[in-house]
Amino acid sequence: MSPKPPATPRKQPKQERSQVTVEAILSATAHILTENGYNQLTTNRVAERAGVSIGSLYQYFPNKEALIFALAEQHANEMVQLAKQHLEGLSDRTIPEVLRQIIKAALAAHAVNPKLHRVLHEQIPHSEVMKRLDQAKIENLLQSFLAQRSDQLRPKNLELAVFMVERTIRALIYGAMIDHPELLKTGELEQELTLMLSAYLVKS
Amino acid sequence: MSPKPPATPRKQPKQERSQVTVEAILSATAHILTENGYNQLTTNRVAERAGVSIGSLYQYFPNKEALIFALAEQHANEMVQLAKQHLEGLSDRTIPEVLRQIIKAALAAHAVNPKLHRVLHEQIPHSEVMKRLDQAKIENLLQSFLAQRSDQLRPKNLELAVFMVERTIRALIYGAMIDHPELLKTGELEQELTLMLSAYLVKS
Amino acid sequence: MSPKPPATPRKQPKQERSQVTVEAILSATAHILTENGYNQLTTNRVAERAGVSIGSLYQYFPNKEALIFALAEQHANEMVQLAKQHLEGLSDRTIPEVLRQIIKAALAAHAVNPKLHRVLHEQIPHSEVMKRLDQAKIENLLQSFLAQRSDQLRPKNLELAVFMVERTIRALIYGAMIDHPELLKTGELEQELTLMLSAYLVKS
Amino acid sequence: MSPKPPATPRKQPKQERSQVTVEAILSATAHILTENGYNQLTTNRVAERAGVSIGSLYQYFPNKEALIFALAEQHANEMVQLAKQHLEGLSDRTIPEVLRQIIKAALAAHAVNPKLHRVLHEQIPHSEVMKRLDQAKIENLLQSFLAQRSDQLRPKNLELAVFMVERTIRALIYGAMIDHPELLKTGELEQELTLMLSAYLVKS
DNA sequence: AATGAATGAGGCTTCATTCAT
DNA sequence: AATGAATGAAGCCTCATTCAT
Numbered sequence: 001m002s003p004k005p006p007a008t009p010r011k012q013p014k015q016e017r018s019q020v021t022v023e024a025i026l027s028a029t030a031h032i033l034t035e036n037g038y039n040q041l042t043t044n045r046v047a048e049r050a051g052v053s054i055g056s057l058y059q060y061f062p063n064k065e066a067l068i069f070a071l072a073e074q075h076a077n078e079m080v081q082l083a084k085q086h087l088e089g090l091s092d093r094t095i096p097e098v099l100r101q102i103i104k105a106a107l108a109a110h111a112v113n114p115k116l117h118r119v120l121h122e123q124i125p126h127s128e129v130m131k132r133l134d135q136a137k138i139e140n141l142l143q144s145f146l147a148q149r150s151d152q153l154r155p156k157n158l159e160l161a162v163f164m165v166e167r168t169i170r171a172l173i174y175g176a177m178i179d180h181p182e183l184l185k186t187g188e189l190e191q192e193l194t195l196m197l198s199a200y201l202v203k204s
Numbered sequence: 205m206s207p208k209p210p211a212t213p214r215k216q217p218k219q220e221r222s223q224v225t226v227e228a229i230l231s232a233t234a235h236i237l238t239e240n241g242y243n244q245l246t247t248n249r250v251a252e253r254a255g256v257s258i259g260s261l262y263q264y265f266p267n268k269e270a271l272i273f274a275l276a277e278q279h280a281n282e283m284v285q286l287a288k289q290h291l292e293g294l295s296d297r298t299i300p301e302v303l304r305q306i307i308k309a310a311l312a313a314h315a316v317n318p319k320l321h322r323v324l325h326e327q328i329p330h331s332e333v334m335k336r337l338d339q340a341k342i343e344n345l346l347q348s349f350l351a352q353r354s355d356q357l358r359p360k361n362l363e364l365a366v367f368m369v370e371r372t373i374r375a376l377i378y379g380a381m382i383d384h385p386e387l388l389k390t391g392e393l394e395q396e397l398t399l400m401l402s403a404y405l406v407k408s
Numbered sequence: 409m410s411p412k413p414p415a416t417p418r419k420q421p422k423q424e425r426s427q428v429t430v431e432a433i434l435s436a437t438a439h440i441l442t443e444n445g446y447n448q449l450t451t452n453r454v455a456e457r458a459g460v461s462i463g464s465l466y467q468y469f470p471n472k473e474a475l476i477f478a479l480a481e482q483h484a485n486e487m488v489q490l491a492k493q494h495l496e497g498l499s500d501r502t503i504p505e506v507l508r509q510i511i512k513a514a515l516a517a518h519a520v521n522p523k524l525h526r527v528l529h530e531q532i533p534h535s536e537v538m539k540r541l542d543q544a545k546i547e548n549l550l551q552s553f554l555a556q557r558s559d560q561l562r563p564k565n566l567e568l569a570v571f572m573v574e575r576t577i578r579a580l581i582y583g584a585m586i587d588h589p590e591l592l593k594t595g596e597l598e599q600e601l602t603l604m605l606s607a608y609l610v611k612s
Numbered sequence: 613m614s615p616k617p618p619a620t621p622r623k624q625p626k627q628e629r630s631q632v633t634v635e636a637i638l639s640a641t642a643h644i645l646t647e648n649g650y651n652q653l654t655t656n657r658v659a660e661r662a663g664v665s666i667g668s669l670y671q672y673f674p675n676k677e678a679l680i681f682a683l684a685e686q687h688a689n690e691m692v693q694l695a696k697q698h699l700e701g702l703s704d705r706t707i708p709e710v711l712r713q714i715i716k717a718a719l720a721a722h723a724v725n726p727k728l729h730r731v732l733h734e735q736i737p738h739s740e741v742m743k744r745l746d747q748a749k750i751e752n753l754l755q756s757f758l759a760q761r762s763d764q765l766r767p768k769n770l771e772l773a774v775f776m777v778e779r780t781i782r783a784l785i786y787g788a789m790i791d792h793p794e795l796l797k798t799g800e801l802e803q804e805l806t807l808m809l810s811a812y813l814v815k816s
Numbered sequence: 817a818a819t820g821a822a823t824g825a826g827g828c829t830t831c832a833t834t835c836a837t
Numbered sequence: 838a839a840t841g842a843a844t845g846a847a848g849c850c851t852c853a854t855t856c857a858t
Contacts, residue, residue, distance in 0.1 A: 171375030199403035579783030607811035
């Protein structure tokens with residue numbers, strides 16, 4: 001049906017010249033996506049904005065989908081990398097402290113490129129594919145954090161708890177970004193989220 | 205290039221005898237969407253499956269977007285209607301009781317046509333429009349329910365609380381539908397959600 | 409690998425209007441093929457010459473290959489039809505007489521549209537496909553003619569004889585058309601072919 | 613649009629040390645042609661398989677056509693060379709003996725690389741050029757053989773006889789290769805061809 | 817001489833939409 | 838009101854060929 005043939009891998013940029021080309025293409029993709037939307041994203045337009053011939057684009061990306069996939073991956077990596085910076089030295093903290101830190105990390109991650117993040121989630125057809133990208137990785141982190149403190153944990157089902165927490169954090173941060181940006185600036189969201197999830201997780 | 209013509213359905217499909225035709229078209233749209241995905245949704249194909257000429261389709265829907273818009277609206281209405289059935293006679297209940305009932309209502313609503321729901325959320329190039337559809341309406345309900353019990357409420361900011369609760373319910377139900385359907389069958393999700401949100405809302 | 413997906417059957421022209429369109433398209437295809445060659449045969453060019461939009465072309469022909477296939481079939485049918493006209497009332501003739509008549513029939517058939525015939529055989533990639541078209545049919549005719557006179561026949565293996573005769577006739581007529589057209593006008597080819605094949609077939 | 617540049621290989625590939633490169637390229641061309649077909653034959657792919665940069669390919673072959681032309685020529689030369697080995701010491705033989713030997717020679721020649729032979733004939737957009745390749749050369753041989761025995765010859769027109777014989781041999785061997793390979797193994801084709809052409813050529 | 821990144825004309829095809837009947 | 842043939846802008850992508858290094 002839909003998820004195209006695994007996107008024939010193309011030439012990996014080896015020379016530095018081609019690395020520049022690839023960067024320009026991804027950058028142009030992001031720009032058009034955020035400024036003009038998915039409808040306007042055509043391979044020719046990307047190439048044009050990247051200052052590259054359409055042929056070059058297809059040397060590195062087998063099709064339009066691959067373009068978006070690569071961009072999403074890059075974005076996800078940036079998010080994860082930033083998040084990790086916020087998650088160091090948490091070994092001996094309590095659950096509320098850890099939670100707050102994780103929420104802070106998620107907030108930071110979502111601040112990487114909000115416009116792009118939104119477009120990627122709202123306008124891309126096979127969003128299922130890419131949601132996995134930024135998911136899983138954080139779920140694992142969360143899982144191990146909570147597992148280490150299972151004695152303080154109220155929910156017996158660890159996996160379920162991870163699901164609840166992870167989705168809630170993501171949904172509320174994303175929702176706030178779109179509809180209530182003021183909650184981000186004032187720190188209210190961070191506060192409420194911490195409260196809500198702490199109350200949920202910790203034995204009363 | 206040229207910014208599309210206003211696109212939003214100017215004229216609601218006439219509600220006369222031709223109602224049958226309109227139904228057939230929307231039904232065909234839903235079928236193709238759920239079975240074949242947005243990529244395969246072409247106006248000609250819709251018309252063919254609806255057993256209607258392409259010309260007739262355009263008599264009732266000014267363009268493709270209007271087709272999807274109407275379908276989304278229909279779907280949202282069905283969801284809201286079903287939800288309301290679950291929300292009667294709650295005037296003298298406590299917050300946890302109300303919450304559980306609201307969650308049950310939301311679960312029922314999401315069970316209306318999960319496949320369609322998913323496709324509508326994942327594959328449609330969100331034209332800003334459709335999210336509003338199933339949102340707002342429930343938020344109002346929630347707002348009034350909580351306002352009536354503001355004395356039992358821990359969060360001072362009512363609007364913020366509504367936001368938190370509404371998004372959390374939606375995100376977790378949707379997430380469970382996609383990734384953990386077992387949580388819906390066992391009632392675990394309902395239980396955990398009630399716990400989490402009660403703990404958040406009620407004064408300790 | 410090559411032989412494309414069975415060329416999704418498209419709309420069969422039902423109204424007379426569309427019949428005209430299909431004719432125009434095939435005619436344009438033949439014209440471009442004979443005058444400009446296969447290299448110049450592009451779907452857009454065909455549509456343009458046919459005075460038809462490219463969209464219309466694709467309503468009746470799923471791809472470029474189908475265009476050529478249809479044209480070849482049409483051509484083959486014309487050839488067979490003409491050949492049959494030359495092959496009536498041969499029931500009580502001797503082998504040489506029958507042979508000469510068959511050769512005459514083949515000559516007539518090849519005179520239908522020699523230019524097109526040549527292009528179809530020389531320039532079309534998957535010529536194997538279409539050679540079958542004008543073959544088989546004649547082989548059957550030949551087979552039955554010879555079977556009826558098996559007592560006068562020298563070769564014991566009938567199928568082999570049919571193969572020898574059919575291919576020889578085709579090759580020489582085609583070869584003469586391309587390289588020695590004078591042999592066709594003077595009747596020399598007909599004469600020599602009859603001699604050669606009679607000598608081969610008839611018991612000495 | 614603009615009629616191609618002269619296209620025929622201006623410079624024969626230098627016959628020095630770079631002979632190895634040229635061989636690799638032609639070999640790769642043949643391999644792709646026989647295994648994947650003309651559709652898959654791209655200059656980049658040839659270069660890759662030859663283990664040579666695309667730039668190098670164009671150093672030895674001015675364009676794609678030249679590549680095929682050279683390959684066809686090579687193939688034709690191999691065929692002719694092999695045929696000649698079968699045609700020595702025939703000076704004092706009778707026509708049937710000579711004929712059989714010529715047929716044997718042709719059979720041997722066609723066995724050189726049947727797959728390539730077929731592809732070259734079926735899938736290459738005959739640019740008029742290549743047919744001549746394997747033709748002419750044999751016709752001359754045949755012409756001289758028959759001229760030496762013109763007293764035993766029935767047909768008065770020598771050139772016509774050569775045409776008849778040469779085309780018949782070629783068509784039947786090729787046809788058998790494609791559609792009746794068993795005739796080649798059993799020797800039946802050789803036998804029948806000798807019979808048919810002897811009967812045609814020799815005074816009764 | 818070799819490399820391989822880059823080019824870009826142009827081919828094939830789709831599909832939302834129009835309009836003559 | 839309905840039909841469905843026709844439209845054509847525009848998208849995706851290939852591949853022979855060039856050229857800077």
